Amino acid sequence: MSSSTTISFSHFTLITTLLLLLLLLPLSSATSTTGHRPFTKVFVFGDSYTDTGNTNDSTAPLIFRQISSLPYGRSFFHHPTNRYSDGRLVIDFIAESLNLPYFPPYLNPSSDTTHGVNFAVGGCTAIPFSFFVKHNSTLDTIPQSLTTQLAWFKLYVKKSGCKSKVSTPKQCKALFNNALVWIGQIGANDYTYISGTKATSKTVQKLAITYQTNLIKELLSMGAKYVVVQGLPATGCFPLAFSLGLPPTDRDEIGCVGSKNKESYEHNVVLQQKIDDLRREFPEAVIVYGDDWSVYKEVYGNPAKYGFVERFKACCGIGGGEHNFNPMSTCGAPGTSSCKHPSRYTNWDGLHTTQGLNWVVSRLFLNGGFANPPFSHLLKKAAESRE
Ligand SMILES: *[C@@H]1O[C@H](CO)[C@@H](O)[C@H](O)[C@H]1NC(C)=O
Numbered sequence: 001m002s003s004s005t006t007i008s009f010s011h012f013t014l015i016t017t018l019l020l021l022l023l024l025l026p027l028s029s030a031t032s033t034t035g036h037r038p039f040t041k042v043f044v045f046g047d048s049y050t051d052t053g054n055t056n057d058s059t060a061p062l063i064f065r066q067i068s069s070l071p072y073g074r075s076f077f078h079h080p081t082n083r084y085s086d087g088r089l090v091i092d093f094i095a096e097s098l099n100l101p102y103f104p105p106y107l108n109p110s111s112d113t114t115h116g117v118n119f120a121v122g123g124c125t126a127i128p129f130s131f132f133v134k135h136n137s138t139l140d141t142i143p144q145s146l147t148t149q150l151a152w153f154k155l156y157v158k159k160s161g162c163k164s165k166v167s168t169p170k171q172c173k174a175l176f177n178n179a180l181v182w183i184g185q186i187g188a189n190d191y192t193y194i195s196g197t198k199a200t201s202k203t204v205q206k207l208a209i210t211y212q213t214n215l216i217k218e219l220l221s222m223g224a225k226y227v228v229v230q231g232l233p234a235t236g237c238f239p240l241a242f243s244l245g246l247p248p249t250d251r252d253e254i255g256c257v258g259s260k261n262k263e264s265y266e267h268n269v270v271l272q273q274k275i276d277d278l279r280r281e282f283p284e285a286v287i288v289y290g291d292d293w294s295v296y297k298e299v300y301g302n303p304a305k306y307g308f309v310e311r312f313k314a315c316c317g318i319g320g321g322e323h324n325f326n327p328m329s330t331c332g333a334p335g336t337s338s339c340k341h342p343s344r345y346t347n348w349d350g351l352h353t354t355q356g357l358n359w360v361v362s363r364l365f366l367n368g369g370f371a372n373p374p375f376s377h378l379l380k381k382a383a384e385s386r387e
């Protein structure tokens with residue numbers, strides 16, 4: 001390595017470290033330094049971006065069926081945990097920031113769910129499975145949807161006796177007291193699964209948001225008081241989006257697939273309108289919108305600022321080139337390999353993000369102005385109700 005490379009590299013590392021420290025500061029003052037727990041438990045919903053182990057190699061969608069082996073988990077747990085990443089997910093960093101243990105998967109019977117439980121499922125859709133069957137979807141849709149996750153939640157809380165805050169106010173108050181509900185991104189799979197069918201993206205938008213809104217509404221009616229809803233990420237920025245056969249001219253100003261990014265952007269606009277309606281209907285609840293899309297836009301537009309060298313290339317995959325991605329042979333399949341420094345990549349396996357990007361996303365949510373209302377408002381409200 002020449003000395004000039006060495007100098008510029010350490011300079012780059014220094015800037016990155018300073019930036020990351022800056023991002024870290026405000027939250028530590030809000031929570032971790034005191035060891036204080038703003039919430040005692042967290043109920044989590046979502047898809048593979050949030051799944052901490054409800055799926056595994058035998059139940060995951062066919063395209064990502066090597067999540068139960070290394071290199072999945074190589075950067076942090078150092079063994080596979082059935083997370084779709086090389087390490088921690090956004091929800092894991094949230095758990096750390098709230099001073100809580102990682103939220104365990106609902107389907108693992110040995111989970112200790114004292115401080116929360118995770119119902120998120122990799123490959124999951126917002127719209128029920130029957131819709132995709134009816135439309136003759138040829139992709140490997142899995143049978144679980146948000147409706148399944150809600151049914152699991154109800155089974156899980158059955159012995160609490162909470163049915164609705166009107167009919168069983170005491171029980172529901174106990175269940176949701178100091179509890180945070182986290183709805184991770186959901187709906188991206190719905191759009192993917194209709195490709196090649198006659199269903200339109202407009203139909204998916206309408207139905208997916210309806211099912212998501214119904215889930216949130218049901219939880220609010222049961223007594224949930226603190227809710228975070230993540231919007232869709234900029235889905236046009238993933239290596240997978242470049243493999244969909246869309247014309248090479250279909251690019252936005254940051255170089256992502258324009259029509260996919262527009263699709264997720266428009267989805268988020270409508271989702272936020274529905275969230276506003278829910279805020280009016282449940283004024284005593286705090287509902288925070290986590291703006292993933294804008295976070296991606298910020299990071300993909302300024303990768304070096306956040307320590308990233310590769311934006312559109314999967315760290316783990318096959319084929320090299322601009323994307324290092326082949327949907328027939330994804331991360332972990334024979335012949336694939338993973339890059340030397342995953343933290344310099346935003347993308348892990350062609351669809352899912354690296355721990356590096358997950359960390360940045362969590363910081364930008366918590367302290368970076370990418371949540372509405374800000375996370376500090378949620379913490380303040382939760383603290384007030386405990387006084
Ligand atoms: C994978 O998940 C299914 C469904 O939850 C479960 O029955 C099975 O035991 C799991 N397999 C492994 C290897 O963990």
Ligand SMILES: *[C@@H]1O[C@H](CO)[C@@H](O)[C@H](O)[C@H]1NC(C)=O
Pocket residue numbers: 134135136198
């Ligand atoms: C699905 O396939 C069946 C049998 O080929 C056909 O009759 C039906 O019209 C298709 N449905 C849609 C929504 O395309």
